[in-house]
Amino acid sequence: MTTLPTAAPTRPASRPAPTSGPFAGAVAAEWTKLWSVRSTWWALLAAALTMAATAAQLAIYAVNANTDDDPTVAPGVVPVGHIVTGSLELTQYVVLALGLFAITSEYATGTIRTTLRCTPSRGRVLLAKAVVVGAVTFLVGLLLGGVGAAVAGPVLGEWGRAPLGGTLTDLVASAGYLALVAVLALGLAAALRGAVLTLTVLFALLMIVPLSLQEPAITVLTRIADAFPGVAGNHFLAGDTEPYPAVVGLLLLAGWAAAALALGRWALARRDS
Template sequence: MNAVRSEWTKLWTVRSSWFNIVGAVGLAGLLGLQYGFSTAYDNTHLEPGEIAKQQAVGDIGSSVILIVQVVVAAFALLTVTSEYATGSIRSTLQWTPVRRNVVLAKAAVLAPVLFVYGLLLAGISAAAGGLAAGSWADWSAGELVVDLLSVGFYVTLAGLFTAGIAWVVRSTAGTLTVAFLLLLIVPLMLSQSSLRPLVWIAALLPGGAGQNYLTGATDPLSPTLSAVVLLLWAAGGLVLGSRVLARLDA
């Protein structure tokens, strides 16, 4: 419990956490506006035979988070890599000599924070996009709640996975590169392939599973199976990080 309290204090007493949140909120709002204005434009400039469709505001939040997730990943990884950069990891391990408990304490603090973080970003982008879309926005409360909770779930697991990798890589630039590739770039590239094996690989990566989960896609994996894949990546990242921390010097 003392380790958890310590990690909570460290998270909120460094400026990088607040800078990250401010930047992510601003980016989410701007992207939400862009999606909303695009929806309104598309529906008022239809080609012959096209039918105007309303856009669920929750879908806007889900779409935005697939881009902003890299910023959230940076929030998670900095809780680990900043300690290696400053050398404070040595003090942390002296205060909590059972190294596994350090990883668990950071994860215990990050999990609820990341969930609320995801809700915040999705809510802001959904609201901004809905207002920009005007009459073309669908504000169905039930769908919005489901979409927001789904984003919170995904952001939590993606962040925990990134934090686990941070224990392995130990550098901010290196961990951010891995997160950027596995959460966004590689799944996006492979999912567009005409080769079925590559599409499957994309769906089994954390970013691809997250996209399938948030969009409700059923090919090649159902949203439920995509959620299981995400859980496995998050747990695997933390287990790997814990083992590396236990074996290597700080």
């Protein structure tokens, strides 16, 4: 009896080694999620319209002040970049929605469970969201700065100037400010979970509390207000030297954003999704 030769066992095909680590995968997932929802596109459109309208309004104010009969209110020739940075006081509340909704929308729909199941490390999830939100809002800030400059320049006319170096510096500073404010919003949203509550706290931190402290014109209270994120960011944008250099304002704002992320990380680790 002849025995048939047995075939050699086949080895399973080896899988290719992964080309990216888990953090890169988390960033890619957050990038996809951010651009796949309509709220992102609506927020971008609303931010562009708000920037254009605010820049036009501030430019009109500057022209009217210079052409008014009262010489004491004439600001003179105004840099276009200053109009852009001034327009952020209102525009920022639209842009920070990108950071806020990056996590509150997942809590509202329950998809945060899927996110944490795919990426069990909650710190990695929040850091990936921060990287994506910061990068996107920085690029959006550059775009919005261009929109504001394009609108303000023609409206200012002879009362405006746009030196290339100074204007680019203002645009980059505006983009950096918006990126840090959006990351601040993300961190608070991770801790508070609700969009309305987070927006209320942000409004208080960026405007209401500092204004309340500054109103009595008491030095101690004013110095406390200078440490709040909105005031610190304004000192940075204006390039102030008092009450501290502009770079200190940037560092204070970055510190608030980092503290908000730390608070969000702490809340994520201690509560169920």
